[in-house]
Amino acid sequence: MAKVKTTFFCQNCGTQYAKWLGQCTACKEWNTIVEEIVQKEEKSSWKNETSPAKRTSKPLLVNEIDTTQEVRLDTKDAEFNRVLGGGIVPGSLTLLGGEPGIGKSTLLLQISLKLPYKTLYVSGEESQKQIKMRAERIQPESKQCYILTETKTQNIFKQITAIEPDIVIIDSIQTLHTDYIESSAGSISQIRECTTELIKFAKETATPVILIGHITKDGHIAGPKILEHMVDTVLQFEGDRNHIYRILRSLKNRFGSTSELGIYEMQGSGLREVTNPSEILISKNDEELSGTAIAATLEGMRPLMIEIQALVSTAVYGTPQRSTTGYNAKRLNMLLAVLEKRAGFRLGAKDVFLNITGGISVDDPAIDLAVVAAILSSNEDIAIEKRICFAAEVGLAGEIRPVNRVDQRISEAEKLGFEMIFVSKHNKISLKNTGIQIKLVGKIEDVVSELFG
Numbered sequence: 001m002a003k004v005k006t007t008f009f010c011q012n013c014g015t016q017y018a019k020w021l022g023q024c025t026a027c028k029e030w031n032t033i034v035e036e037i038v039q040k041e042e043k044s045s046w047k048n049e050t051s052p053a054k055r056t057s058k059p060l061l062v063n064e065i066d067t068t069q070e071v072r073l074d075t076k077d078a079e080f081n082r083v084l085g086g087g088i089v090p091g092s093l094t095l096l097g098g099e100p101g102i103g104k105s106t107l108l109l110q111i112s113l114k115l116p117y118k119t120l121y122v123s124g125e126e127s128q129k130q131i132k133m134r135a136e137r138i139q140p141e142s143k144q145c146y147i148l149t150e151t152k153t154q155n156i157f158k159q160i161t162a163i164e165p166d167i168v169i170i171d172s173i174q175t176l177h178t179d180y181i182e183s184s185a186g187s188i189s190q191i192r193e194c195t196t197e198l199i200k201f202a203k204e205t206a207t208p209v210i211l212i213g214h215i216t217k218d219g220h221i222a223g224p225k226i227l228e229h230m231v232d233t234v235l236q237f238e239g240d241r242n243h244i245y246r247i248l249r250s251l252k253n254r255f256g257s258t259s260e261l262g263i264y265e266m267q268g269s270g271l272r273e274v275t276n277p278s279e280i281l282i283s284k285n286d287e288e289l290s291g292t293a294i295a296a297t298l299e300g301m302r303p304l305m306i307e308i309q310a311l312v313s314t315a316v317y318g319t320p321q322r323s324t325t326g327y328n329a330k331r332l333n334m335l336l337a338v339l340e341k342r343a344g345f346r347l348g349a350k351d352v353f354l355n356i357t358g359g360i361s362v363d364d365p366a367i368d369l370a371v372v373a374a375i376l377s378s379n380e381d382i383a384i385e386k387r388i389c390f391a392a393e394v395g396l397a398g399e400i401r402p403v404n405r406v407d408q409r410i411s412e413a414e415k416l417g418f419e420m421i422f423v424s425k426h427n428k429i430s431l432k433n434t435g436i437q438i439k440l441v442g443k444i445e446d447v448v449s450e451l452f453g
Contacts, residue, residue: 010026010027010188012029015027072086072090073088074116077110080107080248082260083250083262086256090207090208091205092208093195093198093210093231093232094208094209095173096213097212098238100214103237103266104212107246108212112142113138113139113145114139117167118163120146120163121147121148122148122150122170123147123148124149124151124185125172126149126171131147132147138269146163146165152179153194166208167208167210168207169209169210169212170209170210170211172211173191173194173212174186174213178190178197191227195227199231233252235250236251244265244266245274246263246265247261247264247359248263257301260302261277261302278416281304281357288386290377291309292307292383293310293374293389294418295366296389296409296421298405298408303408303412304412305389305412306356306362308370310353310371310374311378312352312379313350315349320351323352324353325354326355327361328363335372335394338372338444339375343445345376354371354374364403366391369393376452380452382452388418388419388421390422391410391421391422391423392424394444398444400425402428406423406427409421409423410436410438419437420436423441424442425440425441426442
């Protein structure tokens with residue numbers, strides 16, 4: 001029997017200490033250090049000695065490495081494939097985080113039922129009958145998906161050796177525990193050790209593993225921060241449980257872009273892929289209302305048309321309010337200062353509220369002109385025609401700056417039926433004979449005269 005050792009870990013960053021401290025010296029957080037019991041003993045491999053690994057571990061020259069076999073696995077889910085960068089990479093470890101009840105288990109169960117590969121879905125939170133009830137609601141028949149309810153990693157690897165699945169899904173990493181660590185499931189040492197075993201299994205067998213991770217009240221994935229460094233891809237599943245739309249983002253991706261976005265609609269039969277996000281981001285009001293403007297933005301390779309709503313009113317109290325939803329508050333203050341200084345609008349004594357519809361957050365500077373147009377529309381109480389959209393950045397001198405991939409934005413606006421788009425006159429536009437009128441503007445004054453006379 002190995003000696004049982006007591007050690008201390010920071011729950012925020014995972015730093016190990018020999019004794020308890022009030023403040024972590026690494027991340028400077030208070031009251032995050034907890035005591036855990038760690039049993040050190042010699043570890044065996046995740047697999048039996050008789051089962052050969054699918055890939056060798058001898059060193060190879062870069063030009064000798066064969067990548068013809070490493071074809072991405074198609075998940076049969078266009079939104080999930082887009083966020084991953086084209087599909088699941090063999091041997092990769094993906095971590096999916098999100099709030100409780102947002103639909104993480106439903107998403108991965110739905111994908112595992114659609115996959116044409118042999119899939120092992122391991123659940124430590126639900127029984128097999130509970131998962132079966134959900135599976136019948138999503139997709140009644142699937143001959144490639146195995147369901148296992150187990151939390152001990154040694155037993156999971158025994159079933160993996162027997163079944164030899166092509167993809168393994170773990171729900172969730174916080175429920176797993178290994179015999180090599182004596183602390184309880186969900187502790188920092190257990191999460192780190194279980195993840196290490198899964199990484200070794202994934203890399204040695206070229207079998208992709210997808211983990212579900214719980215998040216803390218601060219919105220971060222529970223466990224040590226090193227967990228996000230260990231995995232290949234970190235996905236965030238977000239949205240409001242009171243609304244039906246869910247957004248899948250990539251926070252880290254070693255095999256693709258982190259700017260891609262996937263949108264789903266929660267239905268009784270599972271999650272529906274939203275192939276045209278503009279249908280949920282633009283309201284269907286027939287009457288024209290002041291304070292709204294449409295912006296052409298990009299999320300990764302996908303163009304989106306989003307609606308910007310602004311409300312400008314006289315400040316009741318001494319200090320005017322500046323409130324934003326889905327937009328950077330500091331950038332709003334900058335645009336208000338530009339309107340005050342360069343365009344002569346007196347907005348310093350007025351409350352300004354800004355909202356991006358659909359519950360998404362946008363960092364693209366190309367929506368600056370739409371934000372300015374929505375603010376001025378609300379201030380003047382004059383509605384902007386629904387056939388007009390905007391795609392330009394606003395500089396500190398009041399100039400309208402060009403944005404990248406403007407042709408793609410113009411094509412998306414034309415496809416959705418817009419008749420006019422405002423862009424910078426410094427943009428190089430290669431489109432010819434388009435069905436949409438392109439307004440080239442250089443300063444905010446040009447936009448104001450075109451919209452409001």
